[in-house]
Amino acid sequence: MGYSVKHGAASSPYIFEAENNHLKRGLWGHLAFAFHYWPFFTYWVRRSIITRYSATSVGLLWAIFQPLLSSLVYLFVFSLVMRVNTGTVPYGLFIITSMVLWTYLNRIIFSGASSVITNLDIITRVRFPREFLPLAVVAESLVDLFFGMIIVAVVFVITGHPITPYMLLAIWPFLALTAFALGLGFIFAGLTSSVRDLLQVLPILIQLSLYLTPVIYPITAVPEAVQSLFIINPLAPIFSAWQETLLYGQFTLAGPLLISTIVSLIVLVLGYLFFKRSEWHFADRL
Amino acid sequence: MTNLLVTEDIVLVENVYKQYQMFKGVRMRHAVQEALKFMREQSKRKANPEQRFVLKDVSFRMKQGETLGLIGHNGSGKTTLMRLLAGVSLPTQGRIRVVGRVQPLLSLGAGFHNELTGRQNIYLNCTLMGLDISQTKDRIEQIIAFADIGDYIDVPVKRYSSGMLSRVGFAAAVHMNAEIVLIDEVMAVGDYSFNVKSTAAIREYIKHGTVVLVSHDVNTMERICERVIWLDHGEVRADGQATQVLHDYTQSQQRKVVAASPIVPPPAEATVQPTAPTADRVMVNRDRFDLDVTIQKVSVLNREGEDKNEFAFDDVLLIRAEIEFAMPKADVRITVGIVDIDTKAVITLCDNQLLKSSGSLHGRVEVEARFPNLKLRPRNYGVRVGIADLNALKPLDVWTDVSPRFYFTGERHIPEQHLFQPQIDLIFTPGVSMKYINSNAPQDTAPPVAALETSPKA
Numbered sequence: 001m002g003y004s005v006k007h008g009a010a011s012s013p014y015i016f017e018a019e020n021n022h023l024k025r026g027l028w029g030h031l032a033f034a035f036h037y038w039p040f041f042t043y044w045v046r047r048s049i050i051t052r053y054s055a056t057s058v059g060l061l062w063a064i065f066q067p068l069l070s071s072l073v074y075l076f077v078f079s080l081v082m083r084v085n086t087g088t089v090p091y092g093l094f095i096i097t098s099m100v101l102w103t104y105l106n107r108i109i110f111s112g113a114s115s116v117i118t119n120l121d122i123i124t125r126v127r128f129p130r131e132f133l134p135l136a137v138v139a140e141s142l143v144d145l146f147f148g149m150i151i152v153a154v155v156f157v158i159t160g161h162p163i164t165p166y167m168l169l170a171i172w173p174f175l176a177l178t179a180f181a182l183g184l185g186f187i188f189a190g191l192t193s194s195v196r197d198l199l200q201v202l203p204i205l206i207q208l209s210l211y212l213t214p215v216i217y218p219i220t221a222v223p224e225a226v227q228s229l230f231i232i233n234p235l236a237p238i239f240s241a242w243q244e245t246l247l248y249g250q251f252t253l254a255g256p257l258l259i260s261t262i263v264s265l266i267v268l269v270l271g272y273l274f275f276k277r278s279e280w281h282f283a284d285r286l
Numbered sequence: 287m288t289n290l291l292v293t294e295d296i297v298l299v300e301n302v303y304k305q306y307q308m309f310k311g312v313r314m315r316h317a318v319q320e321a322l323k324f325m326r327e328q329s330k331r332k333a334n335p336e337q338r339f340v341l342k343d344v345s346f347r348m349k350q351g352e353t354l355g356l357i358g359h360n361g362s363g364k365t366t367l368m369r370l371l372a373g374v375s376l377p378t379q380g381r382i383r384v385v386g387r388v389q390p391l392l393s394l395g396a397g398f399h400n401e402l403t404g405r406q407n408i409y410l411n412c413t414l415m416g417l418d419i420s421q422t423k424d425r426i427e428q429i430i431a432f433a434d435i436g437d438y439i440d441v442p443v444k445r446y447s448s449g450m451l452s453r454v455g456f457a458a459a460v461h462m463n464a465e466i467v468l469i470d471e472v473m474a475v476g477d478y479s480f481n482v483k484s485t486a487a488i489r490e491y492i493k494h495g496t497v498v499l500v501s502h503d504v505n506t507m508e509r510i511c512e513r514v515i516w517l518d519h520g521e522v523r524a525d526g527q528a529t530q531v532l533h534d535y536t537q538s539q540q541r542k543v544v545a546a547s548p549i550v551p552p553p554a555e556a557t558v559q560p561t562a563p564t565a566d567r568v569m570v571n572r573d574r575f576d577l578d579v580t581i582q583k584v585s586v587l588n589r590e591g592e593d594k595n596e597f598a599f600d601d602v603l604l605i606r607a608e609i610e611f612a613m614p615k616a617d618v619r620i621t622v623g624i625v626d627i628d629t630k631a632v633i634t635l636c637d638n639q640l641l642k643s644s645g646s647l648h649g650r651v652e653v654e655a656r657f658p659n660l661k662l663r664p665r666n667y668g669v670r671v672g673i674a675d676l677n678a679l680k681p682l683d684v685w686t687d688v689s690p691r692f693y694f695t696g697e698r699h700i701p702e703q704h705l706f707q708p709q710i711d712l713i714f715t716p717g718v719s720m721k722y723i724n725s726n727a728p729q730d731t732a733p734p735v736a737a738l739e740t741s742p743k744a
Binding site: 017023036044121126283285 | 378418
């Protein structure tokens, strides 16, 4: 029987060494440790997807209906009541395209933040790379986004929306958004141990930022004087670029988008490091 | 290279202190208020040098293959130390180094998901413990065979009984081959046949692996561990050979328990108010049936007649009872017993002589029972004294110390057959005698010092 210690004792990632409230491991050490647990990550994502889309749950329907329903509400408010000018594109097409991406962001931030609390039973017992919990949320959300994009494609085909090569560029705002959302997910997940009612407040914060971001209205609907201020919000160029490439067949925001991308990457790295620093509070405080 | 690793300490704990931060988090609703409060507390705490540490200056090392027991009262820091070893918490001060994967055997099936099948959960559990895909595939069949739950392995675990769930959880846990296993109370899992299997598996682990065991069961720990650390309020009180440390620990616990239960003097008005609530003497159970007969006091004495609660293994033990007979009573029988607190077994001694006596007892009567060299197990014992009316066949007064009254110290390694093993209401106690002393009863047949024959208590 294999009660030997050959593989484990000799391989360094399994050494746990801590001194004076500090783990003796840097950024690369964290990543190497995470790499050793990669099989766990794949199974963990598989688990989440199976449970979310299993026959007994309404997960798939929910994934499609969530952006669809909120789109319908905004469609009613902004095309019938308030009349937002979306140029050549009908508002319905505009809102569903934006809403799919917003749902993706919303889910990564909120589920990422709550992933620590929901998996407390393994966090307090076993040592594993905890960053996989928010990261797995990204993988799940990608599946939701995939189904959402199918809906968008169907709507494009029905309305006879022109397919342009600019659409390929939509991958850039998408990637920047993923980095930004994951970074925020890390930060909020790390904060859950010290701010106890964060998970109650977070949906309100996300909802507020929806109105401050050109999601339910195009950036062109904003007065010129205020538009420059919008560039401060890193989400604004991301969503504008998403709408431009997919709906208007143009790409004019490379500069602001580049800044947003850099900001997103900084948020991601800082968020990761913050999360790795605060992960020790999870078992102690929660 | 690998040879070096074998001789290396697999667990190293150096001057470890652990303090849980007082800061338990704020609420956004009262953000400013709570932040100010926290800052105030922080500054106050700096002024106050006395800080509460859950672990204080704990140091030890473990070699590959060693089995270490952790013992201590509740709140002594055992769980905190286990968490540090598991790598889910950091030491506030000091250094910890654990080489290899750590498998906690504390809660079986942690991380299992209800919607997944048993097999899927095993995959997940294996990878959670840091195994790669090929290692997981190697042992999945072994795990399934060990769990032995048939076709249920491919059914979502939400349909499992709790027994099946713990079978799968245990099977997965023992097949991880982690370098270090943390066991919190050796548990019995599943039905009898699985229990046998799981115990054997734990034994196997203990034989080959490095194990840290937390338990309150001294006997199990003595069987399993070579070495035991005794934690007392977060400090290492003793660290060494299991038998010695466990012996010291048990003695200290016994001393503590006996000291905590004071000898309660019976209230004087007890004779007047027979139905008075006995709440003020929590440690003594009284069943009073006749107001004229009162057991006033029960004392445990040594050979010299001094009050004592600690007895050596083969000491002579005297139990003396003071009984007040308000009215003359004839045909009473007095029994004196030793109660084993753990098993509730009683060794009873009674005075058959009085059966034959026609005289009656009146006033203050003292009864002394003598128990020489009982060879009882080293543990805590209570006392029971009863008086019964033989004609009416009813008890008159019964005094029972339900809390520990005295304890035997002694070697822990007395062969079982040499120990006196009390059974429930055991009556045959060779070499035990009982006598009346200082009796001012007007009876004429009171046996002065008579080794009384022992007989059934009724």
